[in-house]
Amino acid sequence: MSQTEALALWGAITGTIGTVAGLLGLWLRFRQHGLDKPKLKCESSFGYDGPNSPKHKITVRAVGRRPVSIDSIKYFITPRNWKQRATRYWQHKFGRWLWSQEPQRKVKLSEGEKEEFRISLPDGLSITEIYKVQLIDQTGKSWPVKWLSQRRLQKVATQETIDEYSKENETRVVGATGYRVGEKFYLATTFNTKPGRTGKTCGRGFWFLDINKYREKLLDISENQSEKFLSGEVEEIL
CATH class of the missing domain: 2.20.25 (N-terminal domain of TfIIb)
Known part of the structure; x- marks a missing residue:
């Protein structure tokens, strides 16, 4: 192999290494940027201490590095009229068939912290009528809450x-x-x-x-x- 060919090969190797290193650095910066964002993990659980003593709750965990303040919990209700059920997404946009629960105190979660909120619904509203739940933070961003189907709720939450x-x-x-x-x-x-x-x-x-x-x-x-x-x-x- 001539000196020219060796130099060309070495240039190709170092160029490839540089490209890989650049891509790896870009990926690490992108990953770091993602970790620095606020992120919440929201789950629901259902149980009873006894008859007429439900302990249904929503557990919120902060898994991002930026603190998040909780503003409210929004419950999406299944309309009882079939015509309104067919247009429920439109109904929700105008604030209909929604129930908002505000925390009893201000809650701000940092990375690794969690908070539990007892599910509170008004009289006359059954938990089986709730088909979706979102947690709303102080910026107005909504975070989905893991929620059960109506059939499953009928078994475990009534x-x-x-x-x-x-x-x-x-x-x-x-x-x-x-x-x-x-x-x-x-x-x-x-x-x-x-x-x-x-x-x-x-x-x-x-x-x-x-x-x-x-x-x-x-x-x-x-x-x-x-x-x-x-x-x-x-x-x-x-």
Whole structure:
């Protein structure tokens, strides 16, 4: 190989290295620029502490390096009229079928920080009517919240009364109310003596993951334990 050819080869190699290094530097600068932007990760979760005690919430995490101030949470409602459902996006542009929840205090998140907001809807609005949720920051930018389908919400974010039982005699009263609470089942019992109707009401609650276990407990209370309590053989429902 002549000296000219060697120099040409060396120039080609160093030129390629320079090009690769330049592209790598450009990519690193682009990545750094992306990390320096504000970025939020928003998720929803659903649960209950007990009947009529939902703990549905939205969790917001700051994953970008620039701090973000939270302004509000916007809920998109499915219109009840089919004509309005067909034009819901147009309806939303004019502020219809929307519900805005403002934080009770100012929230500013820096990288790595998180905040939880309890989902708060007005009376008469079911959570299953919400089909989309966005978090709005102080600049007006909207961040999508991971949200469940209506069918899934009906299972995990609603409750209903499924059984009611009560029995009494001249001196005692016992009762039980059963609920489906999300995907679990809850049985609330009450029992008390009633001299002059002034007996103190006591109670106990039971959680179940399986409806068959729930049914077994309800049957035991209604057919066995309640009779023993009314007769005075026992003093509480277990």
